[in-house]
Amino acid sequence: MNMHTANFIDVGRWNGQAYISDWQRTSAGTLEVVDPANGTVLCSVGLGGPSDIARAALTARAAQPAWAKMLPAERASILNRAADLLEQHGTELAGWIMRESGSIHAKAMIEIEHGALFIRHAASLAMQPSGMFLPGMDGRTNYARRVPHGVVGVISPFNFPLVLSVRSIAAALALGNTVVHKPDPRTPVSGGVIIARIFEEAGLPKGVLHIVPGGADAGEALCSDPNVAMISFTGSAKGGAKVGEICGRNLKRVQLELGGKNALIILDDADPDIAASNAAWGAFLHQGQICMATGLVLVDRKIEAAITERLVTKAKHLPAGDPSTNQVALGPIISDAQVSSIQKIVDDAVAKGAKLMAGGTHDGRFYAATVLSGVKPGMLAFEEEIFGPVACIVGFETDSEAVELANRSDYGLAAGVISGNVGRAMAVGDQLNVGQLHINDQTVNGGPYAPFGGRGKSGNGTRVGGPADIEEFTQWQWVSVKDAATAYPF
Structure with a gap:
């Protein structure tokens, strides 16, 4: 011992x-x-x-x-x-x-x-x-x-x-x-x-x-x-x-x-580099094993390709392994059962038409940073909390469609909205059914001075x-x- x-x-x-x-x-x-x-x-x-x-x-x-x-x-x-x-x-x-x-x-x-x-x-x-x-x-x-x-x-x-x-x-x-x-x-x-x-x-x-x-x-x-x-x-x-x-x-x-199935909404006037950085942090920090993790990356179709490309590049440069080496960005998933649960959700998305852009594999407990594009309602990746390092990209045409997609969830913990226009971001944010709303930030936030909690299944x-x-x-x-x-x- x-x-x-x-x-x-x-x-x-x-x-x-x-x-x-x-x-x-x-x-x-x-x-x-x-x-x-x-x-x-x-x-x-x-x-x-x-x-x-x-x-x-x-x-x-x-x-x-x-x-x-x-x-x-x-x-x-x-x-x-x-x-x-x-x-x-x-x-x-x-x-x-x-x-x-x-x-x-x-x-x-x-x-x-x-x-x-x-x-x-x-x-x-x-x-x-x-x-x-x-x-x-x-x-x-x-x-x-x-x-x-x-x-x-x-x-x-x-x-x-x-x-x-x-x-x-x-x-x-x-x-x-x-x-x-x-x-x-x-x-x-x-x-x-x-x-x-x-x-x-x-x-x-x-x-x-x-x-x-x-x-x-x-x-x-x-x-x-x-x-x-x-x-x-x-x-x-x-x-x-x-x-x-x-x-x-x-x-x-x-x-x-x-738990939460937290949406990060990226509007078409967002800076793609900064927005992709936010999405990566929200989706991959602590292997996605966070109740406020960014569970859905909702992106305006005008910049969807640019965000996806940047997110894929980031995912491929985040090594998973034993944290004691101090050489990794992602540590282990907590259990073998949880690894199986993540894999099932990723496989279901691909089977239903999503594209696996990065990751989707694991070496024992070490699950690679994963990017799925073309995620839609009806896929487990859209509906369920994954608790793994999986960024699920969902395209939308209008701000009101983004709100509708975000509010489909039974959960209501956290949401983020990123835009070059604070007023526009707040107008979108005001319509979201969540306990915590972050304008021009991703979904993983917490601290002692804020009332932390959620609505619905959260x-x-x-x-x-x-x-x-x-x-x-x-x-x-x-x-x-x-x-x-x-x-x-x-």
Whole structure:
């Protein structure tokens, strides 16, 4: 077993264990953590089952009142220390993100940088005003205040394991909730151990945060546990529908941030070089394994050939391979099953008349940057989220046709519009049914200060980040105060 001897993570401290108040063994045994690029076993973690989730939730509930009563400035201070630690140990921690999730170095460092920003933003939430005085109908004082839910369950995916975990965990903690987190079992270090370690060293009180890697049974247990008040889920639409169903049955608040089939609309007055660069970044970054990836490149037919030619050139110059060499632009696809799913979608498009202009092949887990032209409705490549490095080019005649094609999707996460005329781009953008709209940019954008989420199959209208965090991770309580009790007619 390849045991890493880095100091902050210190595998010996937690190998084969999960973080339930502290590092300890779990009921479901252990799980080997494997580098998807080369099959190397990196370490093992404790695998959580329903009984571990129940234990963590019970402990979190017991710890929550004292955590909520702690002075906001003290909660903020712990969070800011955690952000400092993430940055201080960023180089070491980025190595784990690369090895575990197949990220290239630049993408791993984006996670460190954004992760720290999300934690600092959360710290600032703790210091926000949390209520308002209400108009009265009699002599009493009425006010409304935001109060924490209690225990928040967080379930996160493999693709941006650190950021997509910490953005919910930090906001929930800042606002007085305690947290039970289930990272994806394929990325339990980047999505779990790193977070446990920074908060452990930052002085978070015992019982406030629990991190239990696990499979679907652990996720289901979290969604139905009576001690858990809210679930924050990031993942596929299929997984999100299941989470929403269980939470609905158990009357829990649920935040769903799901997939996307995101359109980048390139109008005929766009600069072809810049537009093709945007399309390539949106389609190929992290092998396309991003919910905001550019799933459709909608191009005005007047410049379709120019954009296609440039995109093909870029695709052919983006090598795929093991990120640890620092010589590649694309790392591995997360699993063999996902490689098969990508290939099926590409083959279906070609069988239905699309042209394969670049790529369309793979060497094991390494899928080549792929360009399909002539993609049309009815092809899987037009309808489905691919989660692979495939640019699907769709031609259109008019701006209104571009809008119609973009809005055909059941998803509604992100869209971009590129044009030489900002007013024209905004007029097109205003008609798109999405949660995030980027004018003169591609679709992969995110950060702590914006309310992030989608419509339709991309989520249930909830948002994480920016001003939305207070709405999501707290609820209103009405308080009325009389100076003294008074008699009623009964």
